[in-house]
Structures are given as structure tokens and as C-alpha cells.
């Protein structure tokens with residue numbers, strides 16, 4: 001990135017290591033402030049001399065993009081004074097005609113912005129903010145726009161966040177850092193031909209101590225990270241992927257291309273439920289927090305379908321609509337009289353056992369009974385219920401799970417994949433998050449427990465203690 005006289009940006013040694021990797025996918029990850037985002041901005045420039053080159057740098061939301069765009073103005077404008085930035089399109093055009101775009105994937109529908117497009121280089125900054133489906137979708141957009149370009153994906157991330165689980169499984173667990181992970185992927189062409197291709201990926205750990213420029217500019221930065229609570233400190237200062245409470249249902253898949261075929265996706269298109277299937281209604285009461293009602297159909301194989309929901313949320317996440325139990329019951333009654341999949345069916349209600357509590361007068365269950373809506377006590381054994389959801393989400397060898405969700409159940413799709421582990425009860429879901437739909441679904445799953453499906457052995461967990469330089473954080477700290 002030389003212009004004629006001055007060096008605009010020079011990689012620091014660890015950044016150089018990341019930039020020298022030849023794998024198809026690489027994750028630069030770990031501690032905060034290691035110089036990861038700077039590296040992404042510089043890496044995107046590598047092929048801008050090729051006129052048809054297209055690069056894309058993604059952040060989860062547009063506001064988050066602005067800081068990276070600001071930094072690109074400093075680097076790109078100095079390196080290529082004739083490069084032009086288009087504010088509306090969030091796109092740099094270089095003298096050759098090459099383009100680098102900045103984009104976001106805030107909502108599932110934002111995927112459509114990338115439909116039919118192709119990029120030689122795609123970078124996800126803060127990869128753990130993205131879901132696997134989003135990453136996987138963009139993988140399919142990573143194609144050469146013409147001859148002579150190199151086609152590859154790069155990502156940066158700190159531990160933690162909704163994508164923590166899948167990112168760890170994909171990049172951290174299978175091999176030690178700096179070791180190439182090979183995977184065979186099958187590609188089926190429109191004419192039915194199937195070709196197996198090898199793809200490679202790698203994890204390059206990043207540490208704040210590697211970013212001498214930051215340490216010089218802001219000597220207190222490390223002290224600020226060191227003052228954070230333990231889980232955050234371990235994650236953000238030492239880049240420890242094991243300490244952070246990550247996503248619970250890492251197996252969750254929402255793949256719109258498969259909504260009709262129903263393979264390797266939990267979300268599917270709605271359909272008319274056969275009359276012979278059993279129907280359940282799960283309920284978790286809330287007033288200041290949302291209440292949740294979910295209707296489930298069970299087919300003759302015991303497979304469960306979430307077919308309808310009623311979620312008492314104001315629109316602000318985790319804020320309840322403050323409906324009285326009788327009002328909720330009246331709405332349930334109305335839905336069950338009119339929904340074609342529920343009308344005339346025998347429906348078993350299963351609810352949070354606390355709605356039967358009479359210690360403060362009439363119970364919530366009794367108030368709802370007056371409106372002809374009846375419930376039985378659900379089994380609230382938390383870990384067993386969570387395991388039942390894992391058992392049902394697991395795909396068999398044909399990509400078929402035991403729990404599907406109609407794509408109309410948008411609050412389930414929004415909240416259940418976002419659940420994270422509790423930092424104290426590390427095996428359990430963090431119940432301070434928006435877990436009401438999860439709870440209600442858990443009660444229904446416990447009515448029909450199933451066994452886990454037998455799986456191939458998982459890859460061996462990466463143990464950081466086996467890789468001394470990566471964990472001996474005190475030694476790095478001593479050095480500076």
C-alpha cells in the first residue's frame with residue numbers, strides 16, 4: 001500500500017501473519033484491540049488494480065459500519081487519492097474500476113441485497129455477531145467476477161455474541177491455531193453432477209499485546225480491559241474462547257432456500273395440518289415481561305411443528321404488553337375458534353406451573369379457566385427441558401429435525417437462536433434474556449420426550465493449555 005513516497009499503512013507482525021495465509025477462509029480472532037478491523041480494511045485493497053474486482057466488508061448493522069468506513073477514508077484516500085467514495089451506495093471505486101462495498105445484514109431480509117451478486121473478497125468484521133446462516137449465505141456469493149482474481153473470505157471476531165458457538169465450532173475447535181483445517185464440500189451442479197471440492201480454513205489468534213501502535217497511543221487500554229468482569233476480561237484481554245457464555249442453540253438453522261423441501265432448516269413454510277395430528281398449546285405468563293403462547297402440531301412420527309404464536313411484546317424487545325390473564329385467555333379462545341389449523345380441534349394446554357399458584361388469591365390458571373381456556377402443569381425441570389430442545393433440533397442424516405417452526409412464528413425465530421448461556425449456572429440458559437418462548441416450548445417438549453439421535457463423534461475440542469503461547473497470557477502481559 002505504497003503511494004510513491006510514503007507508506008500509508010504497514011502491517012504489524014501479527015497482522016502480516018494473518019494477511020499471509022492462503023486458506024479459503026480465515027478468522028482473525030480473540031482479544032479486543034489487536035488490530036483486526038484495520039487488517040480487514042487493508043486486506044480488501046489487495047486486488048484493486050484488477051478492474052472487475054469486487055470486495056465486500058460486512059458489519060452486523062449500518063451504525064457499526066460507520067467507524068470502519070471512517071477508517072477506510074483515512075487509508076484508502078491516502079493510498080489512492082483518485083479513489084471515490086459513494087455515500088449512498090457505501091462503495092469505493094478505484095481508478096481501475098474495482099469496487100469495495102460496505103454492507104450490513106441487520107435483518108434476515110437484508111440477505112436479498114446480496115442475492116445474485118458476486119464478490120471476490122468478502123470480509124465479516126465481528127463475525128460472532130452473525131448467525132451461521134448469514135455467513136453460509138454469503139459463502140455462496142464468494143465467486144470470481146472475472147478472470148485472474150483470487151476468491152476468498154476473511155473474518156475478525158472477539159469471543160461472545162450470538163455467533164460465538166458456531167464460530168468456535170468452525171474455526172477454533174477442529175485444530176490448533178495457525179493450522180489449516182481441510183473440509184470436503186459437495187457441490188451439485190444443475191445437471192445433477194456432484195463434485196467434491198476441498199476447502200481450507202484457519203484460525204489466527206489476535207492479541208492486544210500484538211498491537212504496539214494501540215499500546216503506545218493508549219497505554220491505559222489494557223488496564224481498562226483488565227478491570228472488566230472475569231468472563232469479559234478473559235475473552236477480550238486474553239482472547240479466551242472458553243470463558244464466554246455463548247449461543248445455546250448453535251444447531252439452529254434458518255435456510256429460506258429449503259422452506260419447502262424442509263431439509264437442514266428448522267424454519268419452514270406453513271401448511272394445512274392434517275386433522276388427525278395432536279395439537280398442544282404452550283404458555284408462559286408475563287405481564288411487565290412478554291407472555292408467550294405457542295401452538296404445536298405433532299405428526300404420527302412424533303415430529304413437532306410450531307404452527308402459530310401469540311407473543312405479548314410491545315415491540316421493544318423483552319417488554320410486556322401488560323395484559324391481564326383474562327384478556328390473554330379471550331384472545332387464545334378467539335384464535336382457536338378461527339385459525340383453520342386449530343378450529344374444532346382438541347387442544348391440550350401446558351403451562352408454567354407457577355400459574356397455578358393460589359397463595360395470593362385466585363390463580364392465573366383459574367382466571368383463564370373462567371374464559372374457557374384450560375391448562376395442565378408443565379414440567380419445569382430446566383436442564384432436562386433444554387436437552388429435549390437439543391434432541392428435537394438435531395438433524396438426522398437426511399437433514400430432518402424433530403422440531404420445525406412455521407416462518408410465521410417470527411418471535412420464536414428472533415428469540416430462541418439468540419439465547420445465551422448463564423455465566424453462573426453455565427449449563428443453563430441465561431434467564432435474564434428474552435426466554436419466554438423458549439420456556440413455553442420447553443414445557444411442550446417435556447410432554448413428549450425423545451431420545452437423542454446417534455451422531456458421529458465430534459471433532460476433538462481444542463484445549464488451549466496444549467498450545468502454550470496462546471494461553472500464557474501473563475507472559476505477554478509481563479513483556480509490556
Ligand SMILES: Nc1ncnc2c1ncn2[C@@H]1O[C@H](COP(=O)(O)OP(=O)(O)OP(=O)(O)O)[C@@H](O)[C@H]1O
Nearest residue numbers: 010011012031032033034035036037038039213214
Ligand atoms: N498496522 C497498523 N497501522 C496503524 N494503526 C493501526 C494498525 N493496526 C491497528 N492500528 C490501530 O490500532 C487501533 C485498534 O485497531 P483495530 O480497531 O483494528 O482493532 P480491533 O482488533 O479491530 O479492535 P476491536 O476488537 O475493538 O474490534 C486502531 O486505532 C487502529 O487504527
Ligand SMILES: [Mg+2]
Nearest residue numbers: 036037038125
Ligand atoms: Mg474491530
